[in-house]
Amino acid sequence: MTEKKGIKIVTIGGGSSYTPELIEGFIKRYDTLPVHELWLVDIPEGEEKLNIVGSLAKRMVKEAGIPMKIHLTLNRQEALKDADFVTTQFRVGLLKARAIDERIPLKHGVIGQETNGPGGLFKGLRTIPVILDIVKDMETYCPDAWLINFTNPAGMVTEAIYRHSNWNKVVGLCNVPVGMRMGVAKALDVKPDRVEVDFAGLNHMVYGLNIYLDGENVTKMVIEKMTSGDTSMTMKNISDLGWEPGFLKALNMLPCPYHRYYYKTDEMLAEELKNAEEKGTRAEVVQKLETELFELYKDVELRKKPEQLEKRGGAYYSDAACNLIDSIHNDRGDVQPVNTLNKGAIASIADDSAVEVSCIITKSGPKPIAVGDLPVSVRGLVQQIKSFERVAAEAAVTGDYDKALLAMTINPLVPSDTLAKIILDEMMEAHKEHLPQFI
Template identity: 75%
Template sequence: MEGIKMVTIGGGSSYTPELVEGLIQRYHELPVRELWLVDIPEGAEKLNMVGALAKRMVKRAGVPVDIYLSLDREEALRDADFVTTQIRVGLLEARAKDEAIPLKYEVIGQETNGPGGLFKGLRTIPVVLDICKDMEKLCPDAWLINFSNPAGMVTEAVLHYSNITKTVGLCNVPIGMERGIAELLQVEPNRVRIDFAGLNHMVYGLEVYLDGMAVKEQVLEKLVHSRDGITMKNIVDLGWEKEFIQALNLLPCPYHRYYYQTSKMLDEEKKDFEAKGSRAQVVKELEKELFEMYRDPELDVKPPQLKERGGAYYSEAACNLINSIYNDKRDIQPVNVRNNGAIKSIPDESAVEVSCIITKDGPKPITLGDLPVAVRGLVQQIKSFERVAAEAAVTGDYQKALLAMTINPLVPSDTIAKEILDEMLEAHKEYLPLFFTKVR
């Protein structure tokens, strides 16, 4: 049949209208024939609400996309062309634990960094690898586009522990950084491009271009003097020390604040937790409001309030990538892929987040040499953490999990690492069967 079959696992997510909007806007060159939205039984109510809104959106737009809702992953995956994953194992209740428990030990509690990032990876990787097994049987030629966090660690696991080679990890941070720079320079977004290199949520801008001209120094100067820095809804902007940014001579991503401003970010987290609870609790309230809107049978567009959810530019990043693969556009986009020599000091077989040329055969990493010595060690340390954490996730090995926790730079000691690990293992026991199927 003509057209594309696309499957979104985690289709009941509040983000899905972003994806649907992106597909509608690109239908003239990205002809999605079928969009299957898949979820688990616990997410059936949300899936039905999101699915009904998606159907109203395509009807309003007048595009011939058939929307299917399913709780049967195998039924949905058969003969798919593109599979996107946007899952949250344990739902927002698990995220709340990831954020709250580390704070008890004076450690950053964040969903993709530190102990929280480790545990999100431990819960998510086995589920994504099960999806990969289904894809091997039902749609072996499909592209897997993973948006589930921690995207870098998940991509690492898929590359090492599955037979799915057509896989790309995706994040909205780089596109958000480019949009932030465009606002800083007061220009249209399509005039700005950044050379990205590093890891997911640990990526640096090596150079910034405006209309093809290098402007990094001017951008860094504006960045330290601007009241509105480049950040995200879930990361407080504390500004940067001018001399530090000048010495770094790279554009940091919002998540670097956890590593370069650890004590200040911890203080902010504790204050926010006392005042409003965890970010998960804030998101729960936002989602409650969003799903009330989605329930309205008159709503047939993506509501503007979705921007508050923290996933800005998700559809743009996801749909741009799929569009460029499908149409062999050979444009440049930052994605998570196998390194293949793009960054000299990272193993070739490891996942990196780097600017790539997007072709019909997938992303081709642009060789950028090596990272500056000032940031190389931190990136390598996080890559070591991701590698060990992925191994722990697929084996259920307690000692590997402890090692991963301890080598993470946000955890101060092996003793604290063990205390946090033990408490979080017990808290997430339901979603970590591999760690509890044998006596430790």
Template identity: 55%
Template sequence: MKLVIIGGGSSYTPEIIEGVIDRHHQFPVTELVLVDIEDGKEKLNIIGALAQRMIEKSGVSIQLSWTLNRQEALMNADFVTTQIRVGGLAARAKDERIPLKHGLIGQETNGAGGIFKAFRTIPVLMEICNDISEICPNAWLINFTNPAGIVTEALLKYSAHKKVIGVCNIPFNMKHSVAEIMGCNPEEVEIEFIGINHFVFGSKVLIRGEDKTDQVLAKLSNSELNYSPANIVSLGWKKEFIESIKLLPNPYHQYYFQTDEVLKKDIKAFHENGTRAEIVQQVERELFQKYQDPNLQVKPKELEKRGGAYYSHAACSLMASIYNNKGDIQTVNIQNHGAISDLPFDCVIEVNAVITKDGPKPVTIGRLPKQVKAVIQQMKGFEELVVEAAVTGDYSLAYASMIMNPLVRNESKAKAVLDELLEAHREYLPQFH
């Protein structure tokens, strides 16, 4: 069985290598290929050498190679994962810095920054999908390139390859956070998820099969609890908010329901420490220094400082379940197909699904809770505009996606930020130029 990791020079790759090694008894990968582009060659070589040491230490039988030739790497692939960042962390810094300059939240997957990450990423992943369709059409593409839901929707609607599943670490983090606040094992926690990527809610929490939703929500209304991944500083939730929506929010919801407080905090952090991208660049430098240590044979603990930690756990669990036709429940980004009756049939939602060899089968939700129905529908409408703008390069659609985003929603700022980001990312946006 062959696994290809596109974006193999990413600092996250040691985590996916660890995941493959740990699951080798049930997911017996025999060939593993890391792929990157010329600009990532040095990092790819460092990651490749570390991955080789990790595999040798584990004693599992995996043939490892790394290359800049994507088409060659894809030959006979059974699974392909994508973890790319078009323009690198320098592009992310612009996504954060430029909106902040205009008094808007600057974040890599939400607001104006998230829109432009999608604009840069979708055309590249469309090309990758076209390659997969021609070279290894039976392969499953597991995408954890952000914004995962928007990107997955673009690929399923417009690319030649349809065996595409999006994954995110937020549902994984939410389960672990619930386990922490309830003093139990994460494996004992089940959450019914409803919504879309980075805008998903938990409607029911079961612990060891028993409904503990009310107890979890009561504890969550205690603002002293830290309920966030590494890249989001939790502000806590007011008791009235939790009691009113009667749902488990995810950490990204603070951008939408605590916008003023988050913006104030982000501007202060920007003036004191720079953008989150600049902080991550320092974390990456330290990680790659560690990765070059010839005595390092395991994933270093410091990787968990990255906000996307545990993406790989979700991806590896998903691939193992597809391979084994396991029929377990996992949270994935897939087409709705009627699971949520209040959203379009062909849109991508983030939902619990039964994982089979033929792919995920979404668990039917029915109607959205009335407390969040309108806001989820608005977010989905915004996402559809982003996808169409990214595929067509239509300026009017790009502007519409900006103005309809709840974190922008100001006609003069929308145009100013749109034009500035279009120019700042010109080399990565051929469809608009």
């Protein structure tokens, strides 16, 4: 990783509609993060989108006047050679698979969502074998590189890499904590750099334990604003259903938007069913949005990230990814919430499990900040989701049907083993093309 040759970054899933966000982030940080080579990698099914996004990326770089060379390829091994950082943002089965993940559970009266419940399980079953193949290629072609994984379910994927490979230079990343911090800043009407949050939990199951404004603990103030209806924090892909004031006050922590699936299951299910009937599931909505985005991307006059991308649900994606890479490269020692090995940071989670927690970011990776035990009010739910992630990862690696059934059943969004089996069998059949380990 020398200054002379600059930095080589490989993005797997480079044809994603999110890629312009990433390009924008690298352009903004070029002075401190001189990316001289960026390889965008995709699969044959994604070649058309890769070419469209890649052309936009090249126009953005040219407009910025920086010497960043953009390469487009379907050859992952060629791209990985001597990379410094590898970022992953792919979706096995594309949005069609996500729509199946949403539709089948809903048909059976269960939350249908990309990273939670049955949908999260099947996204993990499809994704983990692929990410482990990528890791094997990295061992051969870029053994010193850092793997920055944005691919969902990020917590389960990070867990699988740590537990089922020999690769330890991996960091799982999510834009949810960044969005939570931005939401706090908006609620307090201050600049985000004045706000700090102690994050602890799991991916899409993370809590803001303490909130600080200029170093002063303002957790109760923020909770008051949320209970009074002055502010609400969610994402484009999660319905903005308000919380019971008494619940939030007693919790006295900042829940993440995904907690609605666990604390407001009935209301969220009703909302999902209504939306699915009226305008389609989230995947079906995103398919339409992506069609519009890629039409915009084709415009040869477009030389910057279009504002419409924010509707896609990936706000702060580039900031999270680029800040992390910049901090590792420059050994900044700043604090960022990431998915990494627990190493005792959360007392009630195994040391060798992946957690999402505030870390000091250094050139040797994230150093988790110890928070002690999670409050008893949330400890059990977090542990249950962690057990789900571990069993699901084992099922994905081994192709063990019974382990997949166990994972489905212990997920708190699935009400019984009988229903778990019905949904599991139907989804196994629907996704069989992308589940060769279960054949």
